[in-house]
Amino acid sequence: MKQLLFGLLLSFSAVTYAQNVKKEVLFTIDNKPYYTDEFARVYNKNLDLVKDESQKDLTQYLELFIGYKLKINKANKLGLQNGTTYQNELKSYRTQLSKNYVTDSKVTKELVDEAYQRSLKEVKASHILITVDENASPEDTLKAYNKIVDLRKRVMAGEDFGKLAQENSQDPSAKENKGDLGYFSSFRMVYAFESAAFKTPKGKISNPIRTRFGYHIVKVDDVRDNRGEIQVAHIMILNPKPEDTDKDKAKNTINEIYKKLQQGEKFEDLAKQFSEDKSSSSKGGQLNRFGSGQLSSEEFENVAFSLTKDKPVSQPFQTKFGWHIVKLIERFPLKTFDEMKPELENKVGKDDRSRLITNSLNEKLRKKYPIKRNEKLYAAAAKAVTADFYENKWDLPKDTKPFDGKLFTIQDKDVTGTDFLKFIATQQKAGSGIRPVGKMVDKMYEKFVDEQLNAYYNDHLETEFPEFAAVMEEYRDGLLLFDLMEKEIWEKSKTDTIGLKNFYDTRKTNYQWKNRADVVIISSTNEKMIKEVQKMLKKGSTPDQIKEKLNTKDKVEVMTNAGTFEEGNDALPKGLQFKEGISEITKDGQYYFVTKVNKVLPAGIKTLEECKGKCINDYQQYLEQRWVDDLKTEFTVKTNPEVFERVKKELQK
Structure with missing residues (x-):
């Protein structure tokens, strides 16, 4: 429920709801003002989500909005904003949302364009993997690299790729699939692997590539046009359960249905009568459209995509879910670039490609926030780091006062030499192959500066981007509201068996x-x-x-x-x-x-047990309304009717 709530917030956060609404105090709760611009923004943003037409009425919506803010005030009064879970979740959501802002648009565009071009194709590839940790020692890294190079030489000399994968690949699935990864398009693999697959000609072997998993060589077995999307209907009979005595019942039933189809009976009618996929049977078995890799069964997809206008119905076949017969409804070509652009931008931000964007952003931040290093302090700090670092045995100097001066300044934030030394201490476990110590420290300094610049920029997103500040305010309120409702309404409605029984007894004729x-x-x-x-x-x-x-x-x-x-x-x-x-x-x-x-x-x-879900839902609404009425007596609410009439006219234009 919480993921759904904030998924909706995030989905609509990038939309601008422009209104010529003058910022005025619309109402106060215990003298705390709430303004017309927020009311207008929230009303417009949620207008299309509201199914109850009465809630689109502005007077009714004002009551809902006041009730919403009353609950937030109650949550703050109870101190829910100080809870550790709340603070952690708020931080997590801010991190998620900030990804839309800490980016480089030019690099993002190039990556989005590349991703679309790749999405036009599907590559069938096999691979051999030799695992090595990203932070492995140079010796272990070289050992893994030499091993993959040797395997590539053996392939190039004529040895069978599948057999070598089965015998040598450290991808656990290779024992059974001989390294075969099937068909995939953009975003199905880590970026470096994807790039190797799309840049290697059909029938060729890539050079060794490094990913976070280790070293790979990739063999491209085939390249085909992306199949686009397809819509089908299906009839499904579930696989037998372990306790079922007749293990052939499902198979026999699907075969009987198939014979009925061959006799000329309608697919849709048979699906309504017999399909055990309850989400689609009432619709004649019709499923939502899908593309390669979007379902949980590759076999189902392959059968669906094999259907044609001349052969629109499949024979019965089995998946891990059950026995199916599939009927082709319609094929859809691949989406245009403009149609896919928002989705691609979102994926690029979550993919390994984001590292390229980060590097570009770092360069921009260095120009936005120019810094000047205290060379004398830096030299002293660098000298304090010893070769013990390589063995994870280096400790901060016992007396750090000599390093407490300003190493550099970002706008109004001072960063000290001690901050830098503490950063180096945290990097020991990751290790570094850069020697001598002086060069390693220089490298660490560049990484430290980038980290500090990004942190400063991220911490000030609310001042840089007003729309970001507005969405974060919604997140804060949403999290508090969820925790409050769970505490005051949802849990009570489930555990208050006497109250639920009394509620049911007085309304049982409704069920x-x-x-x-x-x-x-x-x-x-x-x-x-x-x-x-x-x-x-x-x-x-x-x-x-x-x-x-x-x-x-x-x-x-x-x-x-x-x-x-x-x-x-x-x-x-x-x-x-x-x-x-x-x-x-x-x-x-x-x-x-x-x-x-x-x-x-x-x-x-119906008995209470027979209608419990619906009854609990109704009881929750009843408790919530009574609770809001109580809040109106607990807090002092004062509205400004004249201001509301003005904002009402603006919103109705």
């Missing part, structure tokens, strides 16, 4: 079952067969006995569906009368139906 029936539904496209089914049902035959007699190896004449269904359920034949016994034969489209109603469960009030 009603429709008429329900325990039924067996049998369908066929053959009227003669359905008449035979009706006779057999009247004689007491079971669904399995009916299927065994009427269905053959080559042709499925009847299908069955059983369960307890509420009136109006799509699976029920239209016009079915809810009374025990064997129904008359009905027809809907090309299907004939006969139904055996085993038991009728009349409409009535």
